[in-house]
Amino acid sequence: MSIRPIQSVSDVTDIESRPFEEYLPYRSVAHALQAQAERHPQRVALKYIRSADLAEPAEQWTYPQFAAQVRRAARLFQTLCGNEQPRVAFLLPAIPQAHFTLWGAEAVGIACPINYLLGEEHIAELLQAAKVNVLVALGPHPELDVWSRVAGIRQRYPQLKNVLVIGATAETGDATDFDAAVAAQSDAPLAVSPSIDDVAALFHTGGTTGSPKLAQHQHRNQLCAAGGAACMYGASERDVIINGFPLFHVAGSFVYGLSMFLVGATVVLPTLLGMRNTGFVQRYWDFAEREGATLLAAVPTVMSSLLAVSVGGADISRVRSLLTGGSPLPPDLADAFEQRFAVPVRNILGMTECGGVIAIEPCAMPRTAGSVGLPIPFVKVRAVDANGEPLPDGEDGELQILGPNVSPGYTDPAKNEGVFLKGGWLSSGDVGHLDAQGRLYVTGRAKDMIIRSSHNIDPLMIEDTLHKHPEVAMAAAVGAPDEYAGELPVAYVTLKPGAKADTQSLLAFAEAHMPERPAVPKQIFILDSLPMTAIGKFFKPRLREMAAGQVIEARLAQRALHEKVAACVQADGKGVQVVFDCGGDPVAAASVKEMMAPFALRWRLAGRGDRQEAAV
Known part of the structure; x- marks a missing residue:
């Protein structure tokens, strides 16, 4: 050759x-x-x-x-x-x-x-x-x-x-x-x-x-x-x-x-x-x-x-x-x-x-x-x-x-x-x-696209913007489920050694530098490390799992259900599966079902109705 x-x-x-x-x-x-x-x-x-x-x-x-x-x-x-x-x-x-x-x-x-x-x-x-x-x-x-x-x-x-x-x-x-x-x-x-x-x-x-x-x-x-x-x-x-x-x-x-x-x-x-x-x-x-x-x-x-x-x-x-x-x-x-x-x-x-x-x-x-x-x-x-x-x-x-x-x-x-x-x-x-x-x-990955109220947001745009911050080492963006917008962009970052940036300063930086206003992350989380595959690529199913889990926990807390209901969140390449264990409490199960209805998710009832499952 x-x-x-x-x-x-x-x-x-x-x-x-x-x-x-x-x-x-x-x-x-x-x-x-x-x-x-x-x-x-x-x-x-x-x-x-x-x-x-x-x-x-x-x-x-x-x-x-x-x-x-x-x-x-x-x-x-x-x-x-x-x-x-x-x-x-x-x-x-x-x-x-x-x-x-x-x-x-x-x-x-x-x-x-x-x-x-x-x-x-x-x-x-x-x-x-x-x-x-x-x-x-x-x-x-x-x-x-x-x-x-x-x-x-x-x-x-x-x-x-x-x-x-x-x-x-x-x-x-x-x-x-x-x-x-x-x-x-x-x-x-x-x-x-x-x-x-x-x-x-x-x-x-x-x-x-x-x-x-x-x-x-x-x-x-x-x-x-x-x-x-x-x-x-x-x-x-x-x-x-x-x-x-x-x-x-x-x-x-x-x-x-x-x-x-x-x-x-x-x-x-x-x-x-x-x-x-x-x-x-x-x-x-x-x-x-x-x-x-x-x-x-x-x-x-x-x-x-x-x-x-x-x-x-x-x-x-x-x-x-x-x-x-x-x-x-x-x-x-x-x-x-x-x-x-x-x-x-x-x-x-x-x-x-x-x-x-x-x-x-x-x-x-x-x-x-x-x-x-x-x-x-x-x-x-x-x-x-x-x-x-x-x-x-x-x-x-x-x-x-x-x-x-x-x-x-x-x-x-x-x-x-x-x-x-x-x-x-x-x-x-x-x-x-x-x-x-x-x-x-x-310019993007079809399955990674964040869709916010029918507006397509490329996570790469968010990641590139955050990488411009002098104290950000790595950044990855995904969509978090939302009742009204369908998805909202969130970002996870790691910082360079000795960096002092906090989430508020990073959000302010994103607002000032993001080319599209809808792409500005609703939240930015600072982690010690980002989940990776064996060759060092971002493992986005895990980030989607984290984002969905944070949303679910917040919604349960808002309804005072966090002590009554356990939520198990698991992600794969197709989406995120959320399973709620209501401990046999039909009132809690009904409240969870009502809470999740605005997400327009597909629901299935299992057993006596004390267990709820949703595909996010």
């Missing part, structure tokens, strides 16, 4: 003038990895920083060594599964064995990376939905508890035939030692050779609750996404990237992983805890110098944390860009990072259903505030109106994607409706537009 830095839309058009098979001449991901092993026999593919001790050298694997480990893992999975297709799930942080497992599983079957922070019931549901026959999990570890859930998972999913463990101990019982079992395998070429349109992986998406939703990834999807990312970065074998993203997330696997492997670059894994290792983060710039990093990968919340870390005497002159995505990038945060460290920031738009990449700001082009860059080669993006008709440049609409990166759909076809559309288009759920130069802008 020949990578040329993208500097304009015309460069993308030039790449697209050739057949896709010429642009990415690989039959599968495994074929691509083997090609790099032959092309770059001396280059280091993978490095693992075991601890935050700078004196301890990183472990490393050259491309031939890396490809050999992948083949050994693949052969192990074949041996375990016999005549069945290996369907391999793993509960692993970003450690070398996660890479061997992911790429090895894809070489001979289907990989199913799973968020190791999920509850055992949800994990078991994912295993069953994916028809998994091999599970690889992290064993007992003082820094990260994954293993304690494995026994419960096996009870809930008794069909699971093979369990392998990283770090076998007496506590892991009959689980097979992964490292020993892999080492015992031959690294000879594999007899199986998947094709580019075969399903390589199943990535779960759709939040942390609800029925399992597994997006299928073909080898074509992953290669298109990773190859496009490499073009946008202008990546080469000279690059070294620090990638702390877990591989159950498409960013860790493809945006900052496979994209680098396709060009012979080096991927550095920053300890078992990744960017949640505070010791590593405090020495981040020293490690960047030691490893010769040229590219950094971080979500905006991690960027904010790095702003508090001094470079000291570290030489970071080799770093040519920080790559970010996963959540909106506040322009002020990007400006502050660039000014502080003289490291250009480039934005990325991705999606699990698109192999992780839709558009990227090319490293060889200037950053444009608010833009997520250009669609990657062979990928088309359009903004459409409510009737699905394309909109002109500059006009916001729902963003739809078409290209070789788009998944063939979910494993359950019933979940495809409204997402995978006719003609191969994918509905992203994002709101945005393209400009006359072909740059893409995301």
Whole structure:
């Protein structure tokens, strides 16, 4: 694969003038990895920083060594599964064995990376939905508890035939030692050779609750996404990237992983805890110098944390860009990072259903505030109106994607409706537009939109405004339920160290600087930390849950019901469920029902009417 830095839309058009098979001449991901092993026999593919001790050298694997480990893992999975297709799930942080497992599983079957922070019931549901026959999990570890859930998972999913463990101990019982079992395998070429349109992986998406939703990834999807990312970065074998993203997330696997492997670059894994290792983060710039990093990968919340870390005497002159995505990038945060460290920031738009990449700001082009860059080669993006008709440049609409990166759909076809559309288009759920130069802008998230008396409020507008306050470190906005307006905007913030701001001063700042009066938050809450997903994105279902809970508590107190009625508030990706326990008191139940009626909620009575449920 020949990578040329993208500097304009015309460069993308030039790449697209050739057949896709010429642009990415690989039959599968495994074929691509083997090609790099032959092309770059001396280059280091993978490095693992075991601890935050700078004196301890990183472990490393050259491309031939890396490809050999992948083949050994693949052969192990074949041996375990016999005549069945290996369907391999793993509960692993970003450690070398996660890479061997992911790429090895894809070489001979289907990989199913799973968020190791999920509850055992949800994990078991994912295993069953994916028809998994091999599970690889992290064993007992003082820094990260994954293993304690494995026994419960096996009870809930008794069909699971093979369990392998990283770090076998007496506590892991009959689980097979992964490292020993892999080492015992031959690294000879594999007899199986998947094709580019075969399903390589199943990535779960759709939040942390609800029925399992597994997006299928073909080898074509992953290669298109990773190859496009490499073009946008202008990546080469000279690059070294620090990638702390877990591989159950498409960013860790493809945006900052496979994209680098396709060009012979080096991927550095920053300890078992990744960017949640505070010791590593405090020495981040020293490690960047030691490893010769040229590219950094971080979500905006991690960027904010790095702003508090001094470079000291570290030489970071080799770093040519920080790559970010996963959540909106506040322009002020990007400006502050660039000014502080003289490291250009480039934005990325991705999606699990698109192999992780839709558009990227090319490293060889200037950053444009608010833009997520250009669609990657062979990928088309359009903004459409409510009737699905394309909109002109500059006009916001729902963003739809078409290209070789788009998944063939979910494993359950019933979940495809409204997402995978006719003609191969994918509905992203994002709101945005393209400009006359072909740059893409995301201005909101359809499901995150706050609707106040029929007025649509983009939470990003609120967040960007609060990020301009000199003492605000992070901000997230959601809609709180309201009897009359439907929703009212509220915001949750964390402050920078030593900050003195209070809620009143923040509200005054928002009133003075918010572009739209209806978007001014009704309340601002200062927290020690904001709820995050495993990769550092704001977990907005939890914030909606908090906002709804605060409203419900206030309304119960107003009616002197707070000592008689207990309210349980739970959120998922679809909304917030509130259950009231009135303790068998029919008068309290009637009062609760009357209290909630103005919210225009859907009500159901349970039992004798002493329990009320509402979907907010």
